[in-house]
Amino acid sequence: MAHPPLAPGWIDAPHHVASLGCLALESGEVIDDLRISYVVHGSLDNSSRPVIFGLCSIGSTHHRLDFLIGAGRALDPSRFTIVVIDALGNGLSSSPSNSQTQPGERFPRFTIRDMVASQRVLASHLGIGAVAAIVGASMGGMQALQWGVSYPDFARSLVALVPMAKTAPWSQAINHAGRLALTNARELPTAEARWETWVALMSVLARSPSRLAADVAANQDVNKDALAWLAACTRSMAAQKSDPLDWIYQSYAYDAHDVGASTGFGGDTQKALASIRARTLVAVPSLDLYNPVESGIWAAEQIERSELIRLPFPSGHLVASEAEPQAAAQLNDRIGRFLSYDEPAL
Template sequence: MIPRHPPLQDGWIDAPHRGAALGRFPLESGEAIDDLRLSYVVHGDLDDKSKPVVLGLCAIGSTHHRLDFLIGAGRALDPARYTTIVVDALGNGLSSSPSNSATQPGERFPRFTIRDMVRSQKRLLEQLGVASLHAVAGASMGGMQALQWGVSYPDAMSRIVALVPMAKTAPWSQALNETARLALRAGGAGSSAEVDWTAWVAVTHILAMRSPTRFAADVTLDGMHDWLARRTAWWRRQQADPLDWIYQSWAYDAHDVGTTSGFGGDTARALAAIRARTLIAVPRLDLYNPVEAGIWAAQHIADCQLVQLPSQDGHLAASEADPETAGRIDREIGVFLA
């Protein structure tokens, strides 16, 4: 199947899409992806060895555009200073996913973990000839992958940037994901009928992504019902596959850096093994990844800078949603990477 790229949005960078065929890929579960393929983009020139390389990672349900608000001239990930490789995570519909696998389509696709995502990215970098990284950066599930990079490959990078992350998925986050999965199943996911995304959008785009303050501001002009209808119509146009999101949410739920081999389930000990300088940023309130989880992770990493953003936007704080907060994040990361 041909991967479907969502329509280009304002602020996204239309970089050439690249793909790497990486062959059979064993998973933590003991199963394997028959023909692993990773989608990625490069901002800068991989052949220019004078510039340090940054690896950018995706959030749940997102693509390589997730960190575009940090990329560009004068921004934290300026291509004049860094070569940034942004990889599409397993299950996002562009890299290997239930929706695009030729040999393991749909629910025949094996379940994967966040560590599987990280190992697949490591294999890609090896194929590209990238031996070391200046930084690994991501937001939300991307930040969770970034911390896993620090645990799995402590000498692979000098710095880690993890926005609104968790080192171990909180029960609250698992409950939100399960509610969203139930909404998708009730809306027809897994059947031949067109999926009704309305309830899923209400859970993920309102209850998980926004704070009460941010949502009140968003619906000022047209009210809650009209906003939800417009947002659902917008999401349908993104051409996302519900099963892809479900698979990524299972990986999200199961994540714990402490279950990395050698740590015996001890999350704190795994975080203490991170050697890279680390920046973790959290807002005042996050109704998806609890703020306390990010703060706790920062307290257990030896060399970690915690940035507590004065944002009222909730989980959306780690995005371009509010220009003032996005500018603050960009400046903090720019200084940290330099």
């Protein structure tokens, strides 16, 4: 897809697409023409600044972490060069919706480890042998932990917000419901109709009950009516021009994820997490109806050099986003201090 329209708070940074040849996947299939989209905040030509990789969540783009990027924020381009990478299947990097040689359901299914492998290929293409940190939220946090397992010497630090190391049955069930909503609606005539059920489901489960009520009340255009608010959310999603099949493919990767399935760990998730050498910061909310809180807590407990932040805000999974200003401020402060612990140029 084309880049979605800029939304409030998004940063319009230089956008790049790297053509990287074939990518062999874990399944044995191959992406014929790997293309990875990314943005750079700062300059890769400035070797005095450490590089940070940012990773996006399911269905999102490189704008997912914009709430952490900017002057005075945790990922400050005056301190770091930040490369935010679009994950396989998000409609900007190689995806079912944009592949010329493997379009639609001919596109091979991929895993989160395949996402990380594609990012490693991009790093080599850019001449980046190591980074100061890898930062991600939700599926981005899951990728960050996988980076720590697959390439233990690549990053000095990992920041995983609302993550899982192994996808919980609860999250798999939610994704299945989301897939059903999109699959059953794919032939409907308008984008709003195709996304309507999915938006209702995910808008509820990305929030806590109190946060949803607050969001409905805060929107002056819907007169405190939840159904009118959901309709507005659906219009906003439709405007992004996303392809439902892309989200479906990413959800398959999400469901199958387990760092313990990495080579050498024999399915032992705990052993895989214990192998992470990077300093790791994990943040969870008080309640998460998408990625269960206990999954993030357990992951942090298995990593030797880890810190855990429990964010005391009633926003659910949205706590790690610009949608929760107080949490965003706390995360910028805590992540900024965490990254300041060790900041020499690489």
